[in-house]
Amino acid sequence: MADSALTLFGVRRMLEGVVPPTMVSVGEDGTPHTNYLSLAEYVDAEHLALSFQFFNQSRKNVLATRRIALSLDDPYTGAGVVLQAEYVRTETSGPVFERLRAKLAGVASHSGMEAVFVLRGADVFRVLEMRYVPGRKELPAALPRCDLAAGARAVSESLAACGDLGDLVDAMMCGLAEQLRIEHAMLWMLEPSCEAMTLLASHGYPERATGAELPLGDGLAGIAAREGVPVRIGHIAQMRIYGRAVRERASQLGLDPLCNAEIPLPGLAEPRSQMAVPLRAMGRVIGVLFVESEHNQFFGYDDEDALMLLCGQFAMSLDRLRAIGEAEAEVPAPVVPAQSGQALRVRRFSQDNSIFLNDDYLIKGVAGAIFWKLVRDYTREQRSEFTTRELRLAGTELRLPDLQDNLDVRLLLLQRRLAERDAPVRIEKTGRGRFRLCVACSLQLIDEMR
Amino acid sequence: MPSLSPDQIAFFSAGIAHQIGSVTPEGRPCLVRGLAADIEDDGRVVVLLSGASGFEVLEAIRATRWIALNMTSPATYRSMMLKGSDAVAAAAGASFRGLLETRHAAFRTNLIPLGFTLEYTSSWYSLPDEDIVAIRFTPTLAWNQTPGPGAGQALPLGG
Incomplete structure (x- = not known):
């Protein structure tokens, strides 16, 4: 009865839940029980994992008789697969549990049901046999969007050629668009406090949102950063309906509104697929690459594999470039900058180092502190040439103990935010570890206490 | 004989998906996608399927007469399971082509907002008349399977 040509690896896209998998379990009394599954996860060639969220009849059956049948449907062709599986164990930690937990949190983030969607365990099953469902008139399979392996190789080569942080970020974002046909992407960097992420770069959005903040754990990107694993959802419309159904049954539970963002978050109005991949280097998560699409099931397992590799390389390169950032630094000579036009009011609120140019919010945190030091030195000492080394040494003065790790990324963030705002103050890189503050008008500095 | 409530009966025509589960005498579970369901005058439920697709379930039902029919609306995720032990x-x-097409049209309409093409479900519903099989059973247990708190609880039949 089993089809020996079928492999679990070959049908792992059917586990994604675009068409929700269905399970039949059997009770101790020999009665069948049929139910839809919330989440299924490919583990390896012989195993899959199902989410254990609630104590219910099917859970009781699984523990009692250990045997299930699963029905899976191909979201493109309509082909069906039925498999027999045997319960092996429940994991409450480790990579499979973390992946399922992150995925569940991703589902919850689209439905505002974080309090209800709690993963108790990952039930691991060994697949005993698989077969196709006969009697169906299958549709042609969708053509691949691009050659993922060749595209990823091209992006990898571009990343490897970069000797500068800004170039590295640009190579990554351009590569995603041009080589991998990913039209909407954001690069989030973890703040030193590890409580939030800041948007360093994006493409495919009308908003200019560099410097926008996202609390850790919020949305798919925030979850990927918190859990340190990739999270992918390919059928957001279904997830919203699923969440609505849960919410209606749990109306007593309140929803936490998202934080008040000072820079509006970019994003598609109606995304259908999203994926967030952590940027990991030296065992730490330093940020997240977030991609999305207006098409269902746009990102598959293969995309996840490819982006995990590229994000690993990107994160390691970024770490490395930060380390060699000041190799050519020299002590700069003071210069008298040219000024013209109306004075720009620069206000700094010391509590969180938030900066306003006239009445417009610019940035806060480490990047805000850096900006304040630069404009203060500029007005006091009449110089516009700076080095990253002196900023690093000024870490104590800036009261930024984590500056060592984050200076270069924050500087790049500040540089891009200023350019994006078309501000009369700009930062230009003049060499490795050296940069210039270009000021097109006179500055009036106001240090506000708040 | 227990009967379904008007709300439960109305659910049959709400453009839902069907999954038919059963079990062999040896305790091997099996399942197949159902295509349409309705309530008959004698209070029994009739559920249609492709005989070719459901060969394993049909064999199990012949042997044990157990059925566990899950019905879920893709538009609302409302989900209900009916169990019976007298399935034939x-x-x-x-004779059931009309019901099949009516149910298919309603189901398809619910899937369009989710991004599925009209032709997607045709892969499941394009079966010749001679392949249409009907399973009839008396529902003796109903379960709420709408996700969230309360999922997996027995529902009262009738009333």
Whole structure:
């Protein structure tokens, strides 16, 4: 009865839940029980994992008789697969549990049901046999969007050629668009406090949102950063309906509104697929690459594999470039900058180092502190040439103990935010570890206490 | 004989998906996608399927007569399961073509907002008359399977 040509690896896209998998379990009394599954996860060639969220009849059956049948449907062709599986164990930690937990949190983030969607365990099953469902008139399979392996190789080569942080970020974002046909992407960097992420770069959005903040754990990107694993959802419309159904049954539970963002978050109005991949280097998560699409099931397992590799390389390169950032630094000579036009009011609120140019919010945190030091030195000492080394040494003065790790990324963030705002103050890189503050008008500095 | 409530009966025509589960005498679970369901005058539920697709389930039902039919709306995720222990299967032929097409049209309409093409479900519903099989059973247990708190609890039949 089993089809020996079928492999679990070959049908792992059917586990994604675009068409929700269905399970039949059997009770101790020999009665069948049929139910839809919330989440299924490919583990390896012989195993899959199902989410254990609630104590219910099917859970009781699984523990009692250990045997299930699963029905899976191909979201493109309509082909069906039925498999027999045997319960092996429940994991409450480790990579499979973390992946399922992150995925569940991703589902919850689209439905505002974080309090209800709690993963108790990952039930691991060994697949005993698989077969196709006969009697169906299958549709042609969708053509691949691009050659993922060749595209990823091209992006990898571009990343490897970069000797500068800004170039590295640009190579990554351009590569995603041009080589991998990913039209909407954001690069989030973890703040030193590890409580939030800041948007360093994006493409495919009308908003200019560099410097926008996202609390850790919020949305798919925030979850990927918190859990340190990739999270992918390919059928957001279904997830919203699923969440609505849960919410209606749990109306007593309140929803936490998202934080008040000072820079509006970019994003598609109606995304259908999203994926967030952590940027990991030296065992730490330093940020997240977030991609999305207006098409269902746009990102598959293969995309996840490819982006995990590229994000690993990107994160390691970024770490490395930060380390060699000041190799050519020299002590700069003071210069008298040219000024013209109306004075720009620069206000700094010391509590969180938030900066306003006239009445417009610019940035806060480490990047805000850096900006304040630069404009203060500029007005006091009449110089516009700076080095990253002196900023690093000024870490104590800036009261930024984590500056060592984050200076270069924050500087790049500040540089891009200023350019994006078309501000009369700009930062230009003049060499490795050296940069210039270009000021097109006179500055009036106001240090506000708040 | 327990009967379904008007709300439960109305759910049959709400453009839902069907999954038919059963079990062999050896305790091996099996399942197949159902295509349409309705309530008959005698209070029994009739559920249609492709005989070719459901060969394993039909064999199990012949042996144990157990059925666990899950019905879920893709538009709302409302989900209900009906169980019976007296299921019988028989060739249905063209007599159920009308019901099949009505249910398919309603189901398809619910799937369009989710991004599925009209032709997607045709891969499941393009079966010849001679492949249409009807399973009839008396629902003796109903379960709420709408996700969230309360999922997996027995529902009262009738009333």
